Amino acid sequence: MPTLDFWLEYASTYSYLAAARIGPLAREAGVTVRWRPFLLGPIFQAHGWNSSPFNIYPAKGRYMWRDMERLCASLDLPLTRPARFPQNSILAARVALIGFDEGWGEDFSHAVYSAEFAESRDIGETGTITEILGTLGRDAGHVLEQAQAAENKARLRGQTEEAQRLGIFGAPSFTTADGELFWGNDRLETALAWTDK
């Protein structure tokens, strides 16, 4: 089956939508999805931004939250605007790398987005991640140890650097084997169709 790389950032609102939608759509399209968690922080810093553009440009931020409300309503997805935005997504991304190695990465991703954007919890807190790991039946202490190991930290840095090399500047993004980049939840269907053509 053809493969599409799905670049997701756990602090990103529109990545929440794409993560919720990509499974069924990919199955329908006959495309295998490779989930590639990465961090937007270093990429935004390279743009001279010390926060999300949705905070730096208030009109854009107001629009994004209203757009999310409308989209979540139409997709029947819960949405609660978190007290802090963007949240610190480093720990979630590090844990996710372990999860994708071991086959529970997708479930973990959905649980992280749900905690963050539906339950008003802070995914930057170790307690939140520990609890999520518990609900997934994982040994949280062991997973966190693997996640925080120097080797795994370097792996996440490498993945973020690869995103940057591929020209990625936002999330979600999708990349194909033949070198196409698609940006945004709005391009998910197009990216799948391109992969499958």
Next chain:
Amino acid sequence: MPTLDFWLEYASTYSYLAAARIGPLAREAGVTVRWRPFLLGPIFQAHGWNSSPFNIYPAKGRYMWRDMERLCASLDLPLTRPARFPQNSILAARVALIGFDEGWGEDFSHAVYSAEFAESRDIGETGTITEILGTLGRDAGHVLEQAQAAENKARLRGQTEEAQRLGIFGAPSFTTADGELFWGNDRLETALAWTDK
């Protein structure tokens, strides 16, 4: 018929796509479209940008041009990357206001986008606008005089200020009578459906 306001900027690539698509889609949806030319320049300046974000953030710019290539191919629309981007769109916008008063605004808009994004011409040059007016059978000298009158210049400033008050930060944008804002060519169908509901 319900009415949708279509905010377009003549220097904007994605406005070219929306302008090409909105006529048939609005007829099908039973929606009247009010074309509202405005300028992004003052809005970008308020963000601290002295050029298009597609120039300020090169990764975003590279992506936009490739995205435009793919979209134009799928819509069967010509695309030639102009030598200068963004172009100075003030004169085109001023002339368009006269055109929409007199019923030739849409034809003028299509001709401007075609000159700029299909024929590699500079819409910032009076000669280009004069020639377009000629092909539309207008008295270019008379129209340019009206367009450059203080009152018409003030009208365009007013329209741009109104866009800003409505929370518009990019083009194309769409606003509805019940206060919704939709941003981007990608949201055209959603904006029409919202207007018609």
